[in-house]
Amino acid sequence: MFGMGRLGTKTRTFRPGLWLFVIIAMELGVVLAVGLPYVSGDDPWETWGWPVWISDGFSLLVVPVVVFASFSLVRHQRRERDEALKTNRLMDTVLSTSREWLWAIGHDGRFTFSSPAGVDLIGYEPSELLGRHFRLVIDPDDLANALQAKTSTQNAAGWSGLHAVCRHKDGSRVVVEVSGRALRDAAGQPSGFEGTSRALDPLTLDALATGETRSRIEAILASRSLLTAFQPIRSLETDAVLGAEALTRFLSPQGISPEVWFVEAAAVGLDVELEILALETALRAATGLPPALSVSVNLSPRACLDARLPDIFANAGIPMGRIVLEVTERQHVVDYGPLAAALASLRGRGLRIAVDDAGSGFASMRHVLLLKPDVIKLDRDIIAGIDTDQGQRALGAAMVGFAKEIGASLVAEGIETEAELSAVAELGMSAGQGYLLGRPSVRPEDWAQWDEAFQRRGIPKTSMNPGPN
Structure with missing residues (x-):
């Protein structure tokens, strides 16, 4: 297993074993030549007429040759042993210092060898893997899928450059590059696998992550597998539900939050496509809302410029x-001219414009100043703790005055406590949204109940008109 060729050796033509065989054959020939006449009762030297000095000379010649051949054979065997020891030491050095994990798996799928590098890569000592099935570190289906996806680099000798996801001992995921080959026994039957694995470099990991992200988002776009949850927006004067905000929900096992989905889509250039799909899904679901409610949908500045929007609406x-x-505030806007023109066209058809998360950053306030929205939605960062923080309370009061000046209605987002609800109502904010006033729901039966009044348990009413929202 993991055989290594001899390093630094030269090809030698001298073969002492062959020479020894030749000498022994010569000795045997002499014995037969001399012995056979004796068997018949003749003297071989008299029969052939050879003088005695020839036999003596031949013996003197053969003996040193035999000694030399024997010495050469012993020296050759010693050299072979030394080279084998060097190879073994080199192999030990490779196994102990290599950053690549060397492994071997038997025909039953159990580890028969694991190098020390496996500790750094997947957290397992060699002794912890020997005799264990490889499914401990990689799912067989995942491996099969990876092999199928990498068929272009497979050949009769094996495969290389295969990217697979292994399970670390601590439960985390480790993306590795695997190279290996199938093993066969003397009868030609499959007897297992052997190969190497190494951690991928950061650039390759980034490329893989980008490819994986694109594949996930393209799958969502192809299947159109989105849901819409609606969260009610209530009047802080009448308790009535004025409208509902559409919130996208993803049907995926990864457990990724919606915000991350949109951020990742932007990273691979599919943000507008995903937003358009979310918009179409939300508008289709909105037909199930009570007809008196407004429907708030979110779009980034880039998506607002999409030529498909007029027809979609x-x-x-x-x-x-x-x-x-x-x-939304997802993207920085350099030139507000095209955005304002696109929104003005939609507004001319009756659609209202809101700026989401106002107060959360400079971009949202620029939206407010340059887009002149019909609705301003104050970010949760301003509302959280507004009942105790004087600075937030002053900012909230200023936003109420600003909204009055430009003729916009104000919605307080993220109201989660009775104290926050009381504070924003006292400041004169016209509408509110948050878990306290109603959680998001994907159930049409919940939406149907939003016509009913909301009991605020003693929260004082304001005299401010709730505005067009």
Whole structure:
């Protein structure tokens, strides 16, 4: 296993074993030549007429040759042993210092060898793997899929450059590059595998992550497997539900949050496509909301420029006057001219414009100043603790005054406590949204109940008109 050729040796033509065989054959020939006449009762030397000095000379010649051949054979065997020891030492050095994990698996799928590098790569000592099935560190189906995807680099000798995901001893995922070959016994039957594995470099990992991300998002786009949850937006004066915000939910086993999905989509250039799919899904689901409610949908500035939007909104199945387009802070806007023009065209058809997460950063406030929205939605960062923080309370009061000046309604996002609800109501904010006022739901039966009044348990009412939202 893991055989290594001899390093640093030269090809030798001298073969002492062959020479020894020749000498023995010559000795045997002499014995037969001399012995056979004796068997018949003749003197070989008299019969052939050979003088005695010839036999003596021949003996003197043969003996040193035999001694030399024997000495050469012993020296050759010693050299072979020394080279074998060097090879073994070199192999030990490779196994103990190599950063690549060398492994071997028997025909039953159990480890028969594991080098020390496996400790750094997957956390297992060699003794912990020997005799254990390889499914301990990699799922057989994952390995089969990886092999199938890498058929172009497979040949009769084996495979190389295979990317697979192994399970570390601590439970984490480790992406490795695997090279190996199938083994066969003397009868030609499969007897296992042997190979090497190494950790991928950061650049390759980034490329793989990008490819994996793109594949996941393309799969979502192809299957259109999104859900829409709606969260109610309530009037802080009448307790009535004024509208609902559409929140995208992903049907995937990875457990990735919606925000991460959109961030990753932007990283691979599929953000607009994913946002358009989320918009279409939300508008289709919105037909199940009570008809008096407005529907708030989120789009990034880049998606707002998409030429498909007018047709999407026109064919939404709900009146344009019910739709509120919330412009998010996902992207930096360099030139507001095209964005303002696109939104003005939609607004001319009855659609209302909102700026989402106002106050969370400079970009959102620029949206407010340059887009002149119909609705301003204050970020949770301003609302959280507004009942105790004087700075946040002052900022909230300033935003109420600003909204009045530009004729926009104000929605307080992320209300989670009774104290926060009381504080924003006292400041004169017209509407609110948050877990306290209603959690997001994908169930149409929950949406149907939003026509009912919300009991605020003694929260004082304000005299401010809730505005168009």
